[in-house]
Amino acid sequence: MAPFHPKIALVGAGPASLTLGAILTHNNIPFTIYEASTTLRDEGGSLDIHPGTGQAALKEAGLWPQFVKHARPDADVAKVIELKTGEVFWDENGPDKQEVGASEDDQFAGRPEIDRGDLLKITHEGVAEGAVKWGKKLERVVPSATQQPNKHDLHFADGTQETDFDLVVGGDGAWSKVRRLVTDIQPHYSGITLVEFWNKDLRSNDWLLDYVGAGMVMAFGEGAAVMSIRIGDGSLRAYGCLRVPEDFSSTCGIDWNDKDVSREAFVERYLDHVHPDLQRLLLECKDSTTARPLYELPVPFTFEHRKGVTLIGDAAHLMTPFAGVGVNVSMTDSLGVGRAIIAASKGEKDLDEAIEAHEKDMFVYMRENMEKSLSGKENHFAEHGSKEMADRMRDGHAAARAAAETQGKTLQGKAFKLSARKE
Ligand SMILES: Cc1cc2nc3c(=O)[nH]c(=O)nc-3n(C[C@H](O)[C@H](O)[C@H](O)COP(=O)(O)OP(=O)(O)OC[C@H]3O[C@@H](n4cnc5c(N)ncnc54)[C@H](O)[C@@H]3O)c2cc1C
CATH class of the missing domain: 3.50.50.60 (FAD/NAD(P)-binding domain)
Structure with missing residues (x-):
């Protein structure tokens, strides 16, 4: 040819x-x-x-x-929290996240x-x-x-x-x-609308810095979720997600152009049942508020x-x-x-x-x-969403530990976490 x-x-x-x-x-x-x-x-x-x-x-x-x-x-570190009680089910933050001397393969083996x-x-x-x-x-x-x-x-x-x-x-x-x-x-509407909050300077907020840790926070429950992810430029993106009709953002009466009023109104009206620390996580992200209905094929x-x-x-x-x-x-x-x-x-x-x-x-x-x-989407927005996620992570780690042991290896610290989260 x-x-x-x-x-x-x-x-x-x-x-x-x-x-x-x-x-x-x-x-x-x-x-x-x-x-x-x-x-x-x-x-x-x-x-x-x-x-x-x-x-x-x-x-x-x-x-x-x-x-x-x-x-x-x-930043490949997860913290899983119960949405209503604030109980921490799973937390990969800790001193070993900065493990020195891990090989490049180990460092990039996760996500x-x-x-x-x-x-x-x-x-x-x-x-x-x-x-x-x-x-x-x-x-x-x-x-x-x-x-x-x-x-x-x-x-x-x-x-x-x-x-x-x-x-x-x-x-x-x-x-x-x-x-x-x-x-x-x-594409059709997925049933979920995500409201994105932004804190441009996480390092100037000690409480937030300590609460969110090095990577992601995930808190799931019936019809609602709160998440956050640290960005490399020192900012934090946080998300309040709701299972609501497609026209929620235009019919709920919140003026999304006013970031302060909309942030407080959203948390007060729709995340009232959420643990105060998770509410605070969103409320401390004061630099912008944007509502995004999510679509899927x-x-x-x-x-x-x-x-x-x-x-x-x-x-x-x-x-x-x-x-x-x-x-x-x-x-x-x-x-x-x-x-x-x-x-x-x-x-x-x-x-x-x-x-x-x-x-x-x-x-x-x-x-x-x-x-x-x-x-x-189904599991996260269910009553025991956080528990299900934490159990899955725990099972993944147990399987990784067992696999490592059968190969005569001892995985520790970051290397262990990453092996457990390999695809
Ligand atoms: C909140 C959120 C978090 C996410 N997190 C993750 C994650 O952690 N991991 C992950 O794997 N994925 C994640 N995703 C999904 C990921 O962002 C997308 O799958 C990815 O961006 C798709 O890339 P793309 O190039 O196909 O499309 P896009 O990123 O949408 O880029 C399409 C480009 O086409 C241009 N364009 C559109 N229409 C036209 C036109 N008519 N003419 C010319 N140009 C046009 C747009 O301007 C844009 O630049 C996330 C998505 C969202 C919404």
Whole structure:
């Protein structure tokens, strides 16, 4: 088979497209990314990047050293609290979290966190200069106007067009325009609305610093949850989540534009039954308040294979964050599509056949992860959500300890915790 050098468009510059772009750049394959926003959308949040998926994609893009520099394995620490009583069921904080001398494999074997902004920055830096066209909001993808078989044109909101792509990869997130070419199915409301609170300077608040520890706080109960995650820039993101109707944020009477009034009204009206420490965790995050209804695609979800088009990331498998896997599954897609394009460009495989084979694999692993997210949502928002989570973590640790003992190893401190949390 002759080498094929396809004309490739990636739509969106989120983690999925930028990771794919970095993999292609690493293999000297040209492409263009079209992004609606005028700059990187690096606002807030932290993502945990897992070894066999997100980390594997970064290695394939030649970005492992950059990841090691920015990742925070020390934030891979969980504290699980009963929502009403405030009882701490599980706490991985402790002196051993700073264990010195752990190998790189041990340090990154669990779920090291990285700020979303840092992940976007390192993947963007891995993309060929000038490959991202900013401010290009895709309106629709249509078959090539010159009627070249299986090629497509992109029409943008600014009235411009780019034509005759051999492959259009939709990495344009939850409300993907590219997805419309392969299915009529749209995401539906997940039943959960998340209210995000931000404290920009955690280190100046001793109580909060001590309460939240080094990583995540999780407190689950019937219809409600409180969570927080430390960000590498010294800030804290906290979340109050409720099982409420889709229009909650617009009909509940809270003015979300007023961060102080909305923060207090939300906690007082809807989290009155929550332990005072968990209420305080939210109330001490005074820098912003944002309500976000969460959407998801149905499970199982697949789409018809269409020559010249594919989907990656949330465009292909939007799910709630309650299994903490969305970005990892997205980067696994980048790896799969990247390998298909590399094989075609070397003449080892037909591009369309390789993409179709990848989509078949993706439908299997994305279903598993979407099901995990669905059951995470059900378990977390149940009366004994925290206990169930703490028991699962305890069982994981017991299994890791038993496995280590049968191999004649003694795992301690951070190395032990991380082994217990391997995928
Ligand atoms: C609160 C929260 C916490 C999360 N925590 C985790 C976690 O801990 N671990 C984890 O694995 N996952 C987590 N996720 C999920 C993760 O954030 C997503 O799965 C991931 O961002 C998907 O990346 P993406 O590139 O597919 O889409 P996105 O990040 O949504 O990026 C899509 C890009 O496409 C652009 N775009 C959209 N429409 C157009 C258009 N028409 N034209 C051009 N460009 C367009 C957007 O501007 C954006 O830049 C979390 C999600 C949420 C909401």
